[in-house]
Amino acid sequence: MxxxxxxxxxxxxxxxxxxxxxxxxxxxxxxxxxxxxxxxxxxxxxxxxxxxxxxxxxxxxxxxxxxxxxxxxxxxxxxxxxxxxxxxxxxxxxxxxxxxxxxxxxxxxxxxxxxxxxxxxxxxxxxxxxxxxxxxxxxxxxxxxxxxxxxxxQTFYQTKIEYDGRWVTITGMLDTGNSLYSMIGKKPVVLLAWQAALPLVGPAVSEYLTRYKPEGWLANLDNCRDTSWLARVEVIPCQSVGGRNMLLGFRPDSIVLITPAGAIHTTEVLIGLYSDIFNCDTDYQALLHPALTARANSTEGANICALPGQ
Incomplete structure (x- = not known):
């Protein structure tokens, strides 16, 4: 051979x-x-x-x-x-x-x-x-x-969200492209799938979120019977297909991220209720703001963000 x-x-x-x-x-x-x-x-x-x-x-x-x-x-x-x-x-x-x-x-x-x-x-x-x-x-x-x-x-974190004495534990994915901040106080925004928020916000708010379609949440806020939750509501401007859009958000009591370096706890954060699914992926229920893992709130960043998948 x-x-x-x-x-x-x-x-x-x-x-x-x-x-x-x-x-x-x-x-x-x-x-x-x-x-x-x-x-x-x-x-x-x-x-x-x-x-x-x-x-x-x-x-x-x-x-x-x-x-x-x-x-x-x-x-x-x-x-x-x-x-x-x-x-x-x-x-x-x-x-x-x-x-x-x-x-x-x-x-x-x-x-x-x-x-x-x-x-x-x-x-x-x-x-x-x-x-x-x-x-x-x-x-x-x-x-x-x-x-x-x-x-x-490797960017997935167990995330615990507290509101009014209730806790939910979900999986959040760190989204380095998330530059969304609240209009008031420049708080970083965590986008949370609205279904994952139902056990957190209580029966009155859950009934309100499920009764109306997401596009009707802001228009029907006066029909929500939970006045304490309404006091924490904020409107979040975002960029979506066809121009600007508005997300319904609220201030939780705190958020805790479990990372390999230890737990990160913050109260300076805003929850944005996301009405869609995250790229057909059920592995996570929230998109985390990069400022959370830095243990600090950035004062820079755009008020207009691109929604996932856009």
Whole structure:
């Protein structure tokens, strides 16, 4: 059996380039093409060296892991330890998806008699291109979505809201794009799904919120029988489709965020009742203002915000 070094190097260079590009795409990591292609070439040289028996130790599991870290370092430079671990993990996920797509495509186009393990090494360029295209589609439309969902969970916080002696505990997502402040006192606004607020506000307000449609809440405020809640109501201007809109908000007694660094407690906050759902995602019920995690109220920021999904 003959091994053509130039063919092995070329194939690995192409595949490594695809894997590294998809790794950057899936993790939303910036890169320079010069470094990425250099890393792909280094990966090709590493694959080519596997035919030398004297350096077999380099191709053990620890050796391959070390080589992967070096390739990632060459392609993207040094990042934080957390980012490097994410890049290396994504690199392997993409590699497995790409290899699985290649094997799956060969299994699909070959009959049972002619297909055998290892036939991927003898596959045609067309088969390699088609399997790579399948893997690219899988990574772009599936893997990146899953990775984004997992990374977004790092911004989820257990949130406790208190009003008039009642508490609700919900999951809030930190929204760095939330620049909404109240008109009075410049308090940061937490957008809360109105259904999640029903156990908090009491029976009279719950009956009022469910009786009228969200677009009629402000117009029918005089029909709410809870005068103490009405005394805490504020109108919040927001930007929505077609121009400016108004949200119904109220001042709670306090909000407590449970974070890895400890509990963050504040009373300077406004709850905005959001009448829709947050991007069809039921994992969280509120969008938290970034000022809450900073333990301070920013005095800067726009009074007009963009509603989620707009």
């Amino acid at each position: 003959y091994v053509y070094a130039d063919v092995v190097l070329l194939i690995n260079f192409i595949m490594n380039s695809i894997v590294l590009f998809l790794t950057a795409h899936a993790t939303c990591t910036g890169f320079r093409w010069q470094r990425l292609l250099l890393a792909a070439f280094c990966g090709g040289l590493y694959a080519l060296g596997e035919i030398i028996p004297k350096i077999a130790l380099v191709y053990s599991a620890p050796g391959k892991l070390a080589a992967s870290v070096i390739i990632i370092f060459v392609a993207f430079g040094y990042r934080s330890v957390k980012t490097m671990l994410m890049l290396v993990g994504t690199f392997y996920v993409v590699s497995f998806v790409l290899g699985g797509a290649a094997i799956g495509w060969l299994y699909f186009i070959q009959n049972e008699a002619s297909y055998r393990p290892g036939s991927i090494l003898a596959s045609s360029w067309s088969s390699l291109a088609i399997s790579s295209a399948i893997a690219v589609i899988l990574i772009i439309f599936i893997a990146r979505r899953l990775i984004h969902k997992l990374s977004r969970r």
